[in-house]
Amino acid sequence: MKLDKKILNVDSNFIRKLREGDRNSFAQLVTHFSGKICHTCKKMNLSYDDAQEICQDVFLKLWEGREQLDEEGALSGYIFTMAKNNILKQYRKRAYTTVLEKYWKIHAPKSSPSSEEYFESKELEKYSGAFIERLPEKQKEILKLRINDQLTNDEIALQLKLSKRTVENQMYRALKKLKTFIST
Numbered sequence: 001m002k003l004d005k006k007i008l009n010v011d012s013n014f015i016r017k018l019r020e021g022d023r024n025s026f027a028q029l030v031t032h033f034s035g036k037i038c039h040t041c042k043k044m045n046l047s048y049d050d051a052q053e054i055c056q057d058v059f060l061k062l063w064e065g066r067e068q069l070d071e072e073g074a075l076s077g078y079i080f081t082m083a084k085n086n087i088l089k090q091y092r093k094r095a096y097t098t099v100l101e102k103y104w105k106i107h108a109p110k111s112s113p114s115s116e117e118y119f120e121s122k123e124l125e126k127y128s129g130a131f132i133e134r135l136p137e138k139q140k141e142i143l144k145l146r147i148n149d150q151l152t153n154d155e156i157a158l159q160l161k162l163s164k165r166t167v168e169n170q171m172y173r174a175l176k177k178l179k180t181f182i183s184t
Contacts (some may be wrong), residue, residue, distance in 0.1 A: 012071040122164040139174040
């Protein structure tokens with residue numbers, strides 16, 4: 001569907017139809033400007049998905065705010081200003097994500113617990129009361145360090161002056177006992 005030159009010049013009749021919720025006029029507007037917005041996004045090195053998201057956001061905001069459109073205003077300028085603002089927002093989001101990733105690469109603990117270890121510690125926390133007290137002393141101490149202090153196996157080994165393998169074995173045995181305890 002192509003717009004004629006009269007509509008491209010943004011006449012007040014077209015904007016009035018938009019303000020009244022004329023879906024055909026809106027569809028013409030989307031058809032005309034979406035390709036241009038996507039092309040602008042592509043020139044700015046945004047992905048296809050980002051360009052589509054920006055287009056949808058621009059036209060959604062335009063539709064939702066259609067009743068406030070100025071009949072004498074430059075609609076194309078308004079549309080491209082919204083697109084520009086969304087493109088800038090996307091760049092800020094990218095920059096923030098990049099900075100955050102770099103920060104965590106530098107400041108993240110060298111040996112963070114895996115998701116399996118995290119799940120195990122949360123599961124242990126849930127049933128820890130009576131169960132932990134029945135464990136042998138070393139297993140009890142290791143589990144308390146894992147649960148209360150959220151230490152990794154390496155950190156526990158260092159603190160207790162044990163090998164990492166010993167800590168892993170004690171954790172394995174304690175978890176095995178926990179599974180037995182839970183199933184009974």
